[in-house]
Amino acid sequence: MRQVLFILLLISNILVAQNITFIYELTFSTDKKDVRREYYYLDVLGKQSVFRSEKAREADSLMQKNGYWQSRKPTFENIYSFKNLISNTIYKSVTHPAMYDLYYITIDDKLQWQILSDTMKIGDVECQKAVTEYGGRKWIAWFDHASPLQDGPYIFYGLPGLIVKLSDEQWNFDFNLIKIKKSDKNNMFYLRKGKEITWDVYKKIQIDYYNDPFAEIKIRNIKTRIGDANGNPVNLNFKEITESIQKQIKEDNYPIELDKAVKYP
Structure with a gap:
């Protein structure tokens, strides 16, 4: 994790109400056990945020600018979510690979966090451990309790601090915060809500x-x-x-x- 991350973590308290981007590196493995890495962006604007892959973020930006979707791989987006922490509304965004039809699924699962006494220093940040269950997996989170932002990767939020590291118990998905940056632009791109489905x-x-x-x-x-x-x-x-x-x-x-x-x- 880059040293600049920890400097920015210290000043994130005064920037939390502004437009901030948290970049996570996701390491994940498939059934074939081949390990892949992708970058994911958590764009925060006040009490709202969107979490998506770097490629999906670029596609949203081009859609906002040009009015059409760029060509993408012929599979469904797996990890894309919106959060409104004022209304506690979370939903997963889905784009059809063929016609780019937009759908969303409201996430009704309530995360029952168990905050443990375990601590771990990640770089220069003192993090505390918490566990929960979601989607048929047990998840382990390490959060920065000094941060007022109660957010994290994908649909995960609600801890008393920012989630710096998150992984499932089997290590199939491992999110690690690697960079934080302030942006003067609106990177939320509210374009992808579409039709609600179950x-x-x-x-x-x-x-x-x-x-x-x-x-x-x-x-x-x-x-x-x-x-x-x-x-x-x-x-x-x-x-x-x-x-x-x-x-x-x-x-x-x-x-x-x-x-x-x-x-x-």
Whole structure:
């Protein structure tokens, strides 16, 4: 963790009401045990925040600027959330990979934190341990009790301080705060709320997409044609592309909500 982080942590108390960005490094492993790393951003504006991957954040920025979504990988966004800590409203944001339709799921789970006496120094920050359960996993958090900001990665919040480190008991997901920066711009990008759905509907959407990734394109009668290296039009081979997408969906099937996991054939 960079030294600048701890300097900024000391001044975060006076900046908490302004627009601040907390950058976490997520280390996670799939069923194949291959370890991956991605950067996630917690953008805080007063008592509201949004947590998303660096790529999703860039896509939101371009959407706000240009009015259209950029091309992204053909799988569902796994970790994207909004928090309103005034109303204690938390929801997970979902974007359909094919048509970019927007959905959200209200998170009704109440985090029952157990604050322990264990402490650990992470860099120069004295952190305290807390545990909770969510999504079929047991989670271990280390929070900075000197910080007035009661927020953290993804849907996790409610501790008396900022969560500096968060991991599940099996170490499939491990979030580590690596940088804090103040921004003069509004990085909230309230563009992605969309239609409210339930977990069951979300499962159905995922299964339907797996069974036929081009179903919505066919229903809406959208013309699909690509070009070769010379720019000549080439018809899409739906069977081959479908098999490729299905393979990628299975390879990327590592939901953070283990109890809501979709079992693909």
